Amino acid sequence: MRYTLSELAETTGACLHGSGDTVIEKVADITSGEQGSIVFVLNKKYTKHLKTTDASAVIITEEMLQACDKPALVADNPRVVFSKIALLLNPLPTVEPWISPHAVIAEDADVDPSARIEACVVIQSGASIGPGAWLSPGCVIEKNAAIGANTRLFANVTIGDNCTLGDNNILHSGVVIGADGFGFVWDQDSYVKVPQLGTVRIGNDVEIGANTSIDRGAIGDTIVEDGVKIDNQIQLGHNDHVGEHTTISGQSGLAGSVKIGKRCILGGGVAVSDNIEITDNVILAGRSNVANSIKEPGMYASVIPVVEAGKWRRILARIKQLDELAKRIKALELKDK
Amino acid sequence: MRYTLSELAETTGACLHGSGDTVIEKVADITSGEQGSIVFVLNKKYTKHLKTTDASAVIITEEMLQACDKPALVADNPRVVFSKIALLLNPLPTVEPWISPHAVIAEDADVDPSARIEACVVIQSGASIGPGAWLSPGCVIEKNAAIGANTRLFANVTIGDNCTLGDNNILHSGVVIGADGFGFVWDQDSYVKVPQLGTVRIGNDVEIGANTSIDRGAIGDTIVEDGVKIDNQIQLGHNDHVGEHTTISGQSGLAGSVKIGKRCILGGGVAVSDNIEITDNVILAGRSNVANSIKEPGMYASVIPVVEAGKWRRILARIKQLDELAKRIKALELKDK
């Protein structure tokens, strides 16, 4: 696959500077660009690389233009242009309709003839697989679950009974949708299981990372809205509700009945307690702990980054004395009056 | 499935108030109850919903009774009654004995005729599957492993060789029992693997959530006692021992040789260091870090919840100065004498 720079400018809407005939065959990293490649520079900090890269063209913002003597595409957000070009040059593989003779499909499952079902996939009774959907080896689709059009399940994904996935989703390997939520009540001398009667409903254009698990609702459903992007190793509890275009980075965990608004950004390793509500447009720094609902958009944090271990030991000793230290300040102030 | 309210009172031991002929067909959430449903109210905070719900009956505590003009079941713990009714109205599916022609079972494996073994399950030599056990597609039972009576393995669960599961367990998809513990010793210029010679032994009435992993012991076994409930994405290290009726919430991690007592409650994201011992009846708040053994029952915590990011930046700067701040307090006190 190869394009001229002017073709790329036209397709992406970026402004062309320099020779439009420059031929681009691949994308590269700014530090490793070579002949035939296009790279992007995110901000002025990396401007110096413009001098040294062997890439044939660059994607930059307008303010970098004067430091650049290469053919260039200029845009407000070079990463967006870069991503579009990367996709043009590396189109997702076309789905070739196929049902592996080694797939095991219930007679009353409804598999669209344009779907691709690979070896050792198991599709149970009443399940439906939409047009253009692609299920890699080892996926299990339980009873009455529904997979939307053009949705891609990588290997060894499990979709629990009655759960539904919309269109154009990507689920990476090891994802588990629709395990029981964690619900038990203590009764005299042991726990009684609270039946988990809901399902999981996932919208369109959702991506879910490797080994993430999303539990079914206890009563009512767990809901992931359109455009949500969820990374690896994440847990969503029963009856969570994630608003559209929210992103959640690796190893974050939501307890049960959490409601997260639209366009939120959760960093990695964020923990949200039961029954919390977070409004739209909230940014949570990595390793945030959310124990109370958040009603105002904005950025929140609670993480302590590492210091040298000896220094940390001294700080930690003081943290434990903190209440006493505060009282000693108070005492000094009173004396001082 | 439908019951009268008086039948439900009798079965659950709750006190009936109002018409015992009220017909109940399903459970619902207090905010979504409709004709034919029963809902519960956990505490007085939600009493207002008693006026607005369309549910046919409610489960409440005695103190809410005067605010209620609907048919009601009264009990000390409405959730327990609710769970029992939910289970009555939504009984777990009966296990229909079956061996899928697409399962792969070693000749010398011992599968009880009342078990259900689905497609693409692999059962290796010497393994045994108890009466009424149910293995969903993609499960792998390695050599000499044993699955107890009425134990349910959801799809894609792996049980390592020689590991044993008791009766009435539920293991959700993606669970891995019996991977090697993390044991290496540095020898001159690289690590030598410490052979992991033990197994995992899991008692009865245990539930284990999606994508959780429990490692085999190094010498001796990793043990999970009866009635333990373990959530998703949890790691238990080699030679851990979890006492009966303890619950562990999502994404908690226990390092090696950790011993946790009976009836403990670990919140989500708790981390316990190597060789720690935690006594019975300990409650650990979410995101607790346990670096020393806990000898007294009670509740422990160490989590810092989020604040607005700018405020957190100022606090963090002060945390780093904490040792110096303490010294300045000391200096002021000395001057002050």
Place this chain on the structure above:
Amino acid sequence: MRYTLSELAETTGACLHGSGDTVIEKVADITSGEQGSIVFVLNKKYTKHLKTTDASAVIITEEMLQACDKPALVADNPRVVFSKIALLLNPLPTVEPWISPHAVIAEDADVDPSARIEACVVIQSGASIGPGAWLSPGCVIEKNAAIGANTRLFANVTIGDNCTLGDNNILHSGVVIGADGFGFVWDQDSYVKVPQLGTVRIGNDVEIGANTSIDRGAIGDTIVEDGVKIDNQIQLGHNDHVGEHTTISGQSGLAGSVKIGKRCILGGGVAVSDNIEITDNVILAGRSNVANSIKEPGMYASVIPVVEAGKWRRILARIKQLDELAKRIKALELKDK
């Protein structure tokens, strides 16, 4: 399998004290040693057990020798000797070459005749499996992936297309290698996926724990060098690079483009932010948060261990006042002048 103590001394290079004819059949824990077993004592703290163990021989350091009246092997590092003996007495199972009739292997995949491929393994087009490799049931090897010699994949492991594993690796169940990295750019009203064009390249002698996921690079590859040991439930992001002989304990997570040096030790639950570089020989205590690059070898920490919950509540209140407390100290100091 049984050896005399003098045979074991010779094989491991330890010094023999006492009867070399002592027969050793198994390894045991110091607290459970019995006739025919050998145990090790790590340090003087456990010397007392030397009197009570029923083990036939012990492995100790020289300084413990005078407290010991049993046949003994003496070495600087008893654990290394112990691990070698444990491996001698419990050799890893030999790989018996076999291709299960229930494996599904593409015609143009290249499987070495000495490999073992079990039931429900799927090997796609162009993939290669090296000599002595062993793939347990349910593993999926996608297109053009390569598995090195004597590498062991436990059940239900997924290797993404074009990813490569070196020799003598061990991957535990549920591992996912080569899922897409988490890359999206916001464009007007939704996220655009950044194509993840790289692969994962894993060296030799690497071990990876259950349910860990290692994402493919966005541009260029994610790299794990020789001798790295990775525990369970870990996430490595796109373009991470882990230097040789580094160990990473359970539930740690590296965001994208993280570079970790050689011989580092990451405790459990460590979180490293995007684009961080950590030099060689760094030790990170459990639950460390790394938000800035680390240029000096040494130990770092930021974890707060639990205290009793009421006490923590008071400390937490003070943490939130910390900036104000510091200002009050400042005010006192000024008054004091």
